[in-house]
Amino acid sequence: MIKAVVLDFDGTLAVLNIDFSAMTKKILSFIEEHGISRESLRERYILETIDEASSILLRREGSLAEQFREKAHKMLREKELEAASQSRLFPGVESMLRKLRIAGVKVGIITRNCDGAVRRIFPHIGSLCDAFLPRDSVKRVKPDPHHLATLLDILRVSGNDAIMVGDHPMDILAGKRVGMRTVGVLTGRTTRDELLETGADYVLESASQVTSLIERLNR
Template sequence: MKTIEAIIFDFDGTLAELTIDFDEMKKRLKALGSAFLEPLPEKDVPALEWVDFIADCLAEEDPELGKEFHTRCRFLIISMEVEAARNGKLFPFTCDMLNGLRNSGIKTGIITRNTASAVRELVPEINKLSGCFLSREDVQNVKPHPEHLFKALEVIGVSPENTLMVGDHPMDIETGKRAGSMTAGVATGRMSVEELQQAEPDFVAVNCAELIQLLEKEGLVVNNL
């Protein structure tokens, strides 16, 4: 196993409770989309990618209509994200874990597909929790595109092969693999340990606190809580 010099974390479902109802979000987006395009083309992708796809379909005939649809969808998504953040909180272990990693010399970062305003609604001091915080507004291509992780690593100055990408969804594991980093899944979102194992990460744990304990036993990190 390679040396771990940095750990990059997903946010919702990994460091904080996952309170966003993605099924309801997709339902509202499709209702909005039906007012623009009927019938709606089928595309089984996450909400952000679905909005881009429908906007591109509309833009083929009317670029301005595509832009209007995209803008209205983004406002809907942000409003739901901010509302969810008001009802959320960090997991009890998050701050102590991040402080312990910092004290042990492990660099950390946070990347999220969420909007920055929602994350800051929940954690105003988010930039102080780790060496790097990148929301979807900070990159052109969000995870699972490796650019999201690459940019975080550029900020903290660590190579992918010495990095562990941690998240609660197979998308996070895919992000790490595409960037060439080690990967870990934690079952604090909507995926079970068994579901995460199917994505074949290097490590799987019930939560981040247990993950760090596992890494300590393997001699990969020293966590000074």
């Protein structure tokens, strides 16, 4: 029985127009300005890269690390807010969220994006879901299991009774780590094959098809 659905935001509920490669370039040159070569970094994704550089700085000269982190996050937020002003919800998203509520299915939304950018696209997000956890609200973001585990706690459901929906392999990975069934959607930049390779249990054209999937699973 599916009692809760957790949805990713960008690329799942809203048009994904964040230019991650431009963002990464900008952050990497900022990191290099601090005497850390990009070749020495192991992390692949931008938030984790900032954390990695900041712990290198902390070991080197503690006082700079916090300042670096704050500035890097400020640069990130500026880009995210800029992208948000050009984004919008996909058609059918609001009615899908209402249908889930009527069906008695709890809804959670999690994202690695910042609170401000999401609310710029979806100002009344709070009234259409039971819990919303942007990166500002948690210590570690998905694919770290902490992000989803925190949300499931708030919703008071176990991973076995919930389904994770997202457009990125990270969403699938995060869901699997807490025992959820996972649904990949094709409205982002990842292909069906990539989502299936990561272990997605289902792949849908868009998140608005989630309501019929749940009806089917709960029948």
